[in-house]
Amino acid sequence: MPKVAIAGAGLVGALNACYFAQRGWDVEVYEYRRDIRTMEHVPGRSINLALSYRGKCALEAIGLKDYIVSQGVELHARLVHNKDGKTFSRQPYGQPGERSGNESVQWTARSLQRFSLMHGFFFEHKVKSIDLEKKELIVVDEKEVEIRVKADLVVACDGAHSAVRRSLSTQTKFDYSQEYIEHGYIELNILPKNDEYALEPNVFHLWPRGHFTLIALANRNKTFTVTIFAPFSEFEKKMSTPQDVEVFFRENFPDAFELLGRNHLLNTFRTVPPQLLISVKSLLKLQCRPHHFGDFVLLTGDAAHAMVPFYGQGMNCGFEDCLVLSETLDACNDDIAKALSMYSEKRVKDAHIINDLAMYNYEELKDLVNHPSYKLRKRLDLFLNRFFPKLWIPLYSMVSFTRIPYHKVIENRKWQDGILTKIKYSTVTVTTLAALFCCVHFARQRGMLN
Amino acid sequence: MPKVAIAGAGLVGALNACYFAQRGWDVEVYEYRRDIRTMEHVPGRSINLALSYRGKCALEAIGLKDYIVSQGVELHARLVHNKDGKTFSRQPYGQPGERSGNESVQWTARSLQRFSLMHGFFFEHKVKSIDLEKKELIVVDEKEVEIRVKADLVVACDGAHSAVRRSLSTQTKFDYSQEYIEHGYIELNILPKNDEYALEPNVFHLWPRGHFTLIALANRNKTFTVTIFAPFSEFEKKMSTPQDVEVFFRENFPDAFELLGRNHLLNTFRTVPPQLLISVKSLLKLQCRPHHFGDFVLLTGDAAHAMVPFYGQGMNCGFEDCLVLSETLDACNDDIAKALSMYSEKRVKDAHIINDLAMYNYEELKDLVNHPSYKLRKRLDLFLNRFFPKLWIPLYSMVSFTRIPYHKVIENRKWQDGILTKIKYSTVTVTTLAALFCCVHFARQRGMLN
Numbered sequence: 001m002p003k004v005a006i007a008g009a010g011l012v013g014a015l016n017a018c019y020f021a022q023r024g025w026d027v028e029v030y031e032y033r034r035d036i037r038t039m040e041h042v043p044g045r046s047i048n049l050a051l052s053y054r055g056k057c058a059l060e061a062i063g064l065k066d067y068i069v070s071q072g073v074e075l076h077a078r079l080v081h082n083k084d085g086k087t088f089s090r091q092p093y094g095q096p097g098e099r100s101g102n103e104s105v106q107w108t109a110r111s112l113q114r115f116s117l118m119h120g121f122f123f124e125h126k127v128k129s130i131d132l133e134k135k136e137l138i139v140v141d142e143k144e145v146e147i148r149v150k151a152d153l154v155v156a157c158d159g160a161h162s163a164v165r166r167s168l169s170t171q172t173k174f175d176y177s178q179e180y181i182e183h184g185y186i187e188l189n190i191l192p193k194n195d196e197y198a199l200e201p202n203v204f205h206l207w208p209r210g211h212f213t214l215i216a217l218a219n220r221n222k223t224f225t226v227t228i229f230a231p232f233s234e235f236e237k238k239m240s241t242p243q244d245v246e247v248f249f250r251e252n253f254p255d256a257f258e259l260l261g262r263n264h265l266l267n268t269f270r271t272v273p274p275q276l277l278i279s280v281k282s283l284l285k286l287q288c289r290p291h292h293f294g295d296f297v298l299l300t301g302d303a304a305h306a307m308v309p310f311y312g313q314g315m316n317c318g319f320e321d322c323l324v325l326s327e328t329l330d331a332c333n334d335d336i337a338k339a340l341s342m343y344s345e346k347r348v349k350d351a352h353i354i355n356d357l358a359m360y361n362y363e364e365l366k367d368l369v370n371h372p373s374y375k376l377r378k379r380l381d382l383f384l385n386r387f388f389p390k391l392w393i394p395l396y397s398m399v400s401f402t403r404i405p406y407h408k409v410i411e412n413r414k415w416q417d418g419i420l421t422k423i424k425y426s427t428v429t430v431t432t433l434a435a436l437f438c439c440v441h442f443a444r445q446r447g448m449l450n
Numbered sequence: 451m452p453k454v455a456i457a458g459a460g461l462v463g464a465l466n467a468c469y470f471a472q473r474g475w476d477v478e479v480y481e482y483r484r485d486i487r488t489m490e491h492v493p494g495r496s497i498n499l500a501l502s503y504r505g506k507c508a509l510e511a512i513g514l515k516d517y518i519v520s521q522g523v524e525l526h527a528r529l530v531h532n533k534d535g536k537t538f539s540r541q542p543y544g545q546p547g548e549r550s551g552n553e554s555v556q557w558t559a560r561s562l563q564r565f566s567l568m569h570g571f572f573f574e575h576k577v578k579s580i581d582l583e584k585k586e587l588i589v590v591d592e593k594e595v596e597i598r599v600k601a602d603l604v605v606a607c608d609g610a611h612s613a614v615r616r617s618l619s620t621q622t623k624f625d626y627s628q629e630y631i632e633h634g635y636i637e638l639n640i641l642p643k644n645d646e647y648a649l650e651p652n653v654f655h656l657w658p659r660g661h662f663t664l665i666a667l668a669n670r671n672k673t674f675t676v677t678i679f680a681p682f683s684e685f686e687k688k689m690s691t692p693q694d695v696e697v698f699f700r701e702n703f704p705d706a707f708e709l710l711g712r713n714h715l716l717n718t719f720r721t722v723p724p725q726l727l728i729s730v731k732s733l734l735k736l737q738c739r740p741h742h743f744g745d746f747v748l749l750t751g752d753a754a755h756a757m758v759p760f761y762g763q764g765m766n767c768g769f770e771d772c773l774v775l776s777e778t779l780d781a782c783n784d785d786i787a788k789a790l791s792m793y794s795e796k797r798v799k800d801a802h803i804i805n806d807l808a809m810y811n812y813e814e815l816k817d818l819v820n821h822p823s824y825k826l827r828k829r830l831d832l833f834l835n836r837f838f839p840k841l842w843i844p845l846y847s848m849v850s851f852t853r854i855p856y857h858k859v860i861e862n863r864k865w866q867d868g869i870l871t872k873i874k875y876s877t878v879t880v881t882t883l884a885a886l887f888c889c890v891h892f893a894r895q896r897g898m899l900n
Contacts, residue, residue, distance in 0.1 A: 161620045166616070166620070169628075170611045170616070173630040173732060174628070174630070175628065175629045175630055176626070176627065176628050176629075177626065177627035177628070177629075178619075178624070178625065178626050178627070179625045179626075179627075180623040180624070180625055282623060
């Protein structure tokens with residue numbers, strides 16, 4: 001059986017390991033963090049992510065979907081919080097009563113690592129580079145000894161700052177771009193109130209305020225993970241002292257402020273001005289082409305397409321990568337060279353599209369959701385979807401609740417836009433013609449024409 | 451005096467060394483190639499480049515302009531060769547009789563290295579990375595021994611694949627993009643004919659043919675360096691066998707074909723199909739932001755902004771970098787931290803603009819020069835320039851014959867476009883009004899109105 005060396009045991013690396021183990025390949029995973037699989041308490045942050053249909057399909061193919069979904073909280077609408085702190089507007093993801101398929105899941109890579117395989121993981125082994133000629137993955141172990149791992153295939157899942165990608169990016173023709181977005185975020189928490197959720201759990205809470213926004217997602221332990229997104233300049237200008245932070249939150253998110261609590265808010269911000277921007281995490285948008293190198297290396301997940309978090313598709317797209325890779329290897333009868341080039345051919349354009357869409361969705365979350373034309377379009381989409389459920393799927397639903405390839409999602413959306421424009425112009429034309437007809441008719445009646 | 455370590459002794463590295471030596475700084479230059487300064491014959495290719503006003507200014511400031519210009523051939527117009535191989539159209543760079551200031555120069559980095567300083571150069575020393583914290587440039591000498599060079603400033607001039615840039619790109623917020631253009635080029639030569647230039651020497655020869663193009667630049671030794679630019683697909687489809695190459699050149703560039711000679715042409719192409727695309731050189735477009743890291747490292751030349759060669763500004767922009775750096779250090783009284791951030795602030799946007807312009811100019815060279823509207827605009831620009839020589843400078847002239855910052859070049863061009871659009875609409879309005887007036891006058895005369 002062929003041997004695959006996987007760089008990185010994060011969510012995508014661990015899922016890839018599951019797939020290759022199921023395939024019967026010889027699997028080795030190299031990860032620089034230590035082994036958290038048997039630990040009682042995992043140090044560091046867990047990640048709160050929305051699991052949508054693409055991610056679920058990828059988990060289902062290896063029998064993990066139900067377990068992971070059972071850890072999540074279902075989401076079936078957006079709830080927009082107005083500035084008065086008292087009124088809301090609800091924007092359902094789908095038709096009434098329909099399960100949306102979006103879940104808010106709080107987990108760590110451990111859940112997947114435990115399922116993939118207990119041997120074959122090499123923790124505290126830092127991936128260094130690739131020797132494309134000798135077909136070796138070069139890693140450094142915990143004693144700083146360099147090890148050269150022979151393999152038939154390397155799958156790089158070592159994240160946005162991928163060492164594999166960096167070591168190869170100058171060796172071949174490789175288009176690449178990374179862009180730090182001038183917006184950052186800080187994470188906060190809302191604790192349970194009388195042992196119950198302090199806010200409605202099954203919705204995506206949103207406080208859109210023009211050029212900045214706050215969101216909240218429920219966790220199974222009845223807490224909410226709350227995130228504020230804003231330009232760095234806004235953090236600097238409006239949130240650099242405890243007084244400023246309090247005023248800012250009271251003014252813009254009065255209801256959230258009450259639930260977060262003044263102490264927690266101010267502690268989290270650690271309000272010494274020069275340090276503020278260190279605690280603000282930055283956003284990165286990263287794209288490359290191709291995703292493979294020769295017949296030996298494939299980039300998946302953030303290593304290939306780190307995106308801003310505004311469509312909740314970063315992990316889902318990474319999970320779908322694993323599924324697409326598996327499907328492609330099936331289609332090519334495990335011919336690695338053929339599969340890698342076919343995978344790149346297919347996946348690069350999809351990754352570029354969702355990457356751009358994620359950036360665009362920030363506009364929606366910050367501002368657009370409040371615009372009448374946006375709301376009208378949402379309602380129109382849902383209305384048309386009720387009558388043509390297969391033909392007319394709203395953009396958000398195509399991305400989150402189907403496996404339509406991302407580039408086809410955009411093609412469909414353009415087709416929908418074209419139809420709506422035609423309808424608009426036809427309506428204008430018909431109305432104008434009708435008005436003209438009435439005028440003529442009226443003039444005739446009065447004997448002004450004959 | 452502060453110490454500067456320069457990575458790379460190419461054209462930009464050697465010029466930077468001249469500037470810092472003149473400034474009285476302690477200068478060390480690290481270069482992985484061997485020392486060519488005292489060699490009779492320099493192995494490898496010399497480079498044929500157009501030296502324009504920006505480059506000349508940078509050379510003048512250290513007293514090198516006259517020497518380098520004396521090695522060049524002046525260019526004062528484009529000469530467009532038509533497909534019949536017999537007719538031409540001439541597009542002067544400036545007003546008749548005016549010196550354009552563009553020179554075709556064939557040289558190597560040696561010319562500058564010889565002038566900069568004879569000691570302080572460390573050849574066969576490969577730059578590896580930067581230690582930003584300890585302020586060290588890490589190099590590997592010819593015996594593979596690692597040396598850590600302490601310095602007050604590192605100026606990276608180590609080209610498009612800069613090791614300095616790579617070692618820092620993941621450490622800080624750094625926007626970066628590299629894109630391989632799907633077009634490549636092959637270089638050819640036209641030898642002297644009876645000891646004389648085989649073509650007119652003082653013009654830029656151009657054979658624009660839609661999606662591919664041929665150019666020729668004179669050298670002092672009476673040869674011409676000829677370059678064909680085309681999409682890789684065109685090389686593959688139309689130039690993969692000797693027969694194909696001959697047919698292609700005879701059909702598209704009949705006059706150039708005669709002068710190049712069949713043997714030279716076919717030998718250069720080395721016509722085994724699978725190897726063809728290896729001999730075709732590829733084009734890279736590279737941008738980043740910022741150009742500096744902390745108060746220690748500055749990227750200049752191709753390390754900061756490798757561009758496609760279609761505006762002949764790659765070297766000129768790199769040379770101007772040296773001059774701008776020197777001017778900025780002057781303005782900041784050698785305060786390195788202040789100078790680096792001021793340099794980035796100023797230079798990044800200029801580098802982005804010329805990078806995009808260089809890409810756009812390919813369209814001109816391939817095709818636009820043949821379009822009537824393009825020719826009309828060129829004539830109109832020259833006409834207006836004759837009457838308003840300071841106010842109305844054509845785009846090409848602003849880029850090539852002035853030191854107007856590239857971003858201001860674009861602002862001026864937009865202003866010019868705005869004026870021309872207004873003139874166009876005013877002309878239409880005046881003409882329409884005049885026509886109306888005539889109609890009314892005519893109707894009155896005939897007694898149709900009273």
